[in-house]
Amino acid sequence: MKYVDEYRKKDLILSVSEKLKSISKKEIVLMEVCGGHTMAIHRFGLHSLLPSNIKLISGPGCPVCVSSQHFIDTAMAYSKVPGVIITTYGDLIRVPGSTTSLEKERANGSDVRIIYSVLDALEIAKKNPEKSVVFLGIGFETTAPLTAAAILQAKKENIPNFYVLSAHKVMPPVMKALVNEGVKIDGFIAPGHVSAITGTAIYDDLATVCGLGVVVSGFEPVDMMQSVLMLTEQLESGTPKVEVQYQRVVQHDGNKIAQQILEEVFELRDDQWRGLGTIPESGLRIRENLSAFDAEKHFKVEVPESTEPKGCICGQILRGLKTPVDCRLFARKCTPSDPVGACMVSGEGTCATYYKYRT
Template sequence: MLDKIKKSQDILASTCEALGRQINIMEVCGTHTVSIFRSGIRSTLPEGLRLLSGPGCPVCVTDQSYIDIVLQLADRDDCIIATYGDMIRVPGKNGSLETKQTKANTKVVLSSEDALQLAKDNPGKNVVFVAVGFETTAPATAVVVKEAAVESIDNFTILSGHKLVVPAMKALLSGKNHNIDAFLCPGHVSAIIGSGAFVPIVEDFKRPCVVAGFEPLQIIEALAEICRQLSAGIAELKSLYGAVVTGQGNIVAQNIIDECFEPADGYWRGLGKIEKSTLKLKESFSRFDAFKRFNIAEIPGEETSGCRCGEVLCGLIEPPDCSLFGKNCTPLKPIGPCMVSSEGACAAWFKYGGQERN
């Protein structure tokens, strides 16, 4: 393994030298971010190569308004909020699910099935599933929505905050950050949507896209492949995650998403409103839509003063560039979501980076 790593590292070094400029590669997946930090890859990169953590952590990209809506619902006596663990510490305008006095009706679940079961077990309450995540978690949400429809579990709704990866990548390149040279594409999401989904990024924006799994060796080889393309002045789509990712992706999962959801315009933290970038329940399942059940309008939320998570997510700054990082904002007392989620860029910098905060 060390031979292969050395070979890839040589390609990275020679590319940086040959191009003679800063190379910016964005990883669009929170699991990649963590794996990169945890395996110490950053410490082995040549100086001219910078890895940017993109909008790939589901909790981080969730707009402030969504968090505040969840907190409002948690205040209602007739609701039980079923949420994945990462979400409970994200601060809203008035506290978080963890700090508010609503703990009794906030349940951490490990799966969407657990959320539906909560609804079955509590027929007198409205169970609202905080459905966040990308194309990886959307199928699991769709499955329980269908199940709720078949079994008429009418006290179950979902607050869909599901998001689509490719529209965010396009939005970044179209406006927020032109300095991204290439993308390390997400392994899990690609398994669902297929590597073919990144063709527009390669063809329309001429940026290399390389799909990789989460083993450090494969990540380094993906970076080397990106550098090979950059030095040759080409942009291609490649997948090194062949065993898991196909060109077409998981058709069954895509079909179930299509059956229940349709793309809708929606808000992202840092990126603002992006056309057809979120998943909204179709009309036929609208009775399970918490936005409709509780008559909630989604309007863009204001970010916490001083918090620069939005810029971190766009790759415009690195976490230590934020004046709150490591001082007012730490994993113990997070201000922004990127410090809350275990897959957030700020949390990873804080946990594995070390030097910057001393």
């Protein structure tokens, strides 16, 4: 398959591995922020191709995993409001809330529909004018522009029954929060699709102020290995900086149109992250002039106080402090078919990835 096979070539991967082994001397810890990266590392067995002094840890970049329990519980409360259709990307329906999940609420009679594009939610709203259609907006700068575009489209077409419950988040604040918290990280493998939208300047502080290496990476094994090599070269030579490995997609300035749409629809707010607490200016709220589409403004529901599942260490895993095998629930009480924490639900969650590739 074009654009995939050439980035999975064994010879190329092994030659990067050899080069890495020849130049790597220091003990370094690199965090792959994105769940897609975590999955690629395990899927292609990249750990075994790295020198033992390079450690990769997983970060908080899986949207389903970092969405707060309160957000899940709010979605659940909306699903019980008569006349509401919940539309969501698939993974979210299986995330356990404090007492139930959207999947179970659907069996109880709630109208919960899996969609593949937010524009499908708009279509559902148009076809069901007597219902209120709520889209559960999750994801980073990658999916947020699509949600923003849908809101603008709803405004343009005057669709009054379309609402968004936004848990959209932005990437840099959480990365800085981890560094400030003292998590030992020498460099970040940054998600390529985020920078396709934002450009690369969002990470400049991490290099100039925090002295960390950042390489914006693609998602195939050759991409990942090359990114580790670039970070290692930076760190070995003591010149941390922001570099782009994913040059076939990412431009320095990003996608200006998407940025404008984001800016037009959303503003930053302090936001809750699962296991990480509230991080200043890390979430995206719908601007006041578009509040007609903001589910939080429209629906008045009682959301019981959220409780995190007992014994689940998703929070520490998302901070890179622990790995799933440190959790006593992992692969015993918590499995993909019966998940306790969000990180076991999403195909790109760290726990689900470890479970799948636990050979």
